[in-house]
Amino acid sequence: MILDETFQLVNDVKIPKIGFGTWQTPPDDAYRATKYALDNGYKHVDTAYVYGNETNVGQAINDASVDRNEIFVTTKVPAETDSYTQAMDNIDESLQRLGLAQVDLLLIHAPRPWSRIGEVREKDDEKNIQVWKALEDAYRDGKTRAIGVSNFNVDDLKNIIENGNVKPMVNQIKCYIGNLSTGTIEFCQNNSILVEGYSPLATGGILEDKRIQKIAEKYGKSIPQVAIRYLLEKDILPLPKSVHEKYISENAKVDFSITQEDMEELDRL
Structure with missing residues (x-):
């Protein structure tokens, strides 16, 4: 079963192949949805300092029928830090909110504040190195089992690799059918950095695509299930999110394979 399968990070830490995302999920919904996901087989939960739901996610982890040792927990240091x-x-506050002594993965949420995404990179290089040093020390001190980044492009990654002591183990970026053409994924996979894909459904943008629907019908699956499986076929860890129990369950039912021919067809979209 896919929820029991793992990828292995460069430091040998195992990470469940599907994560449960909580981006844009209000606190009460985050508690209910996370607890439901964990009680129904998910073993990987993704949150962030700025999501405003760490406390509720932490409570769901505590209240779930799954032992904490079986749950992989990710949080993120704000892009504005x-x-x-x-x-x-930020790291200590996240741990306090979550009610945990340790998370499994700690990320820098973005290489620059969201208000400046897409602007000149160089002025953020030193800032990112300083924040990365904090993550390295948190890793050394046992506050996290692994460290990485999110929304980093190739140049941002090179800055960390060249100036840090520990190479990023993960880069979490937006990934969905029709949006994998940048060189970031190839760079990460060539450098043993696991790619996690958030918004695998393009924030709902691919749900009406008739070309994907045709392929989904061939496998007796839904568009979301094909979209999630598509990332897995590329060794990308998908992070689907939902607050609806039906979709939370369906998003994990991806124990099938997509043929090379159909993968190529999806690649062309």
């Missing part, structure tokens, strides 16, 4: 000290404070 610009110093070592602030990053360490």
Whole structure:
């Protein structure tokens, strides 16, 4: 069963192949949906400092019928954090909110504040190095089992690799059918950095695509199930999200394979 399968990070930590995302999920919904997901087989939960739901996710982890040791928990330091000290404070606050002594994966949420995404990179290089040093120390001190980044492009990654002591183990980026053409995925996979794909359904943007629907019908699956399986076929870890129990369950029913011919057809979309 796919929920029991794992990828292995470069430091040998095993990470469940599907994560349960909580982006844009209000606190009460985050508790209910996360607990349902964990009680029904999910073993990997993704949250962030800025989501505003870490406390509720942490409570769901505590209340779930699954032992904490079987749950992989990810959180993220805000993109706006610009110093070592602030990053360490963010990490400690996240742990406190989650009610955990340790998370399994800690990420820098983005290489620059969201208000400046797409702007000149160089002025954020030193900031990212300082925040990365905080993650390295959190890793050394046992506050997290693995560290990585999110929304980093190739140049942002090279800055960390060239100036840090520990190479990023994960890069979490937006990935969905029709949006895998950048060189970031290839760079990560060539450098033993696991790619996690958030918004695998393009935030709902592919749900009406008749070309994907035709392929989904061939396998007796839904468009979301094909979209999630598509990423898995490319060794990308998908992070689907939903607050609806029906879809939470269906998103995990992806124990099938897509033929090479159909993968190529999806690649062309």
